[in-house]
Amino acid sequence: MKHKILLVAANPSISTTTGWSVGFWASELTHPYFEFLDKGYEVDIASPNGGVIEMDGMSNPYHESGYAAADEISKKFIDNNELMDLLKETKKIEDVSVDDYVAIIVVGGQSPMFTFKNELNLHSKFLEFYKKGKVSSTLCHGSSLLLYLKENDQYFVKDKEVTGFSNAEEDMADKAMGQKLMPFRIEDEAVKLGAKFNAAEPLTPHVVKDRNLITGQQHYSGRVVARAIINELNRSLK
Numbered sequence: 001m002k003h004k005i006l007l008v009a010a011n012p013s014i015s016t017t018t019g020w021s022v023g024f025w026a027s028e029l030t031h032p033y034f035e036f037l038d039k040g041y042e043v044d045i046a047s048p049n050g051g052v053i054e055m056d057g058m059s060n061p062y063h064e065s066g067y068a069a070a071d072e073i074s075k076k077f078i079d080n081n082e083l084m085d086l087l088k089e090t091k092k093i094e095d096v097s098v099d100d101y102v103a104i105i106v107v108g109g110q111s112p113m114f115t116f117k118n119e120l121n122l123h124s125k126f127l128e129f130y131k132k133g134k135v136s137s138t139l140c141h142g143s144s145l146l147l148y149l150k151e152n153d154q155y156f157v158k159d160k161e162v163t164g165f166s167n168a169e170e171d172m173a174d175k176a177m178g179q180k181l182m183p184f185r186i187e188d189e190a191v192k193l194g195a196k197f198n199a200a201e202p203l204t205p206h207v208v209k210d211r212n213l214i215t216g217q218q219h220y221s222g223r224v225v226a227r228a229i230i231n232e233l234n235r236s237l238k
Helices: 026-038 072-078 081-085 112-118 120-131 140-148 167-177 186-192 219-236
Strands: 004-008 042-047 103-106 135-139 207-210 213-216
Touching: 004 026, 026 042, 026 072, 026 219, 072 081, 103 120, 103 219, 112 140, 120 135, 120 140, 135 140, 135 219, 140 186, 140 213, 167 186, 207 219, 213 219
Parallel strands: 004 042, 004 103, 103 135, 135 213
Antiparallel strands: 207 213
């Protein structure tokens, strides 16, 4: 029987800073998805509320902006009707049994920054994965989830080495769009809570491992995060 990995994306929401519809970032889901499948894992896709999840517009390689036009891996996913159907009926996180999976990865995009604070079922489920020693991972703005977790009355990120979308990258995004995009910054908040925030050069693939917690910096880090998860599973599942 194949081992299963749970991939979690935020449900669609509305940005309180821009008024835009926001969702998950395409490559942060598609790149790990294919990486896991290529190594023989099964992948289930879940979301806090279940049901439909949607890509951030500019992350879609077919978007008129052309921002992600070179993302052939996401095109491969989008061009497959069966795979796209998976985004219409995601599992509800509270209905997921941790024991069915060997790892969890929570991807980013813009929606997590506006929704994850109140997704208590996702908080508890991620902590359950971590406390059971299973590989537990967040990617890019998905790392905002870590800011809300507590363990033994202490903030989860305290003294842990983590990464996520960095201040320098937020500066670049704000400048490119001509306005403030995010309601807060992961790097600033993580440091306030006592985390050891480890950021590489902006838009450089980067992964950080702290015991069974694996974090990736931004949307260019999907494949390296997936490979780090696979490497850890190869070690822990022996």
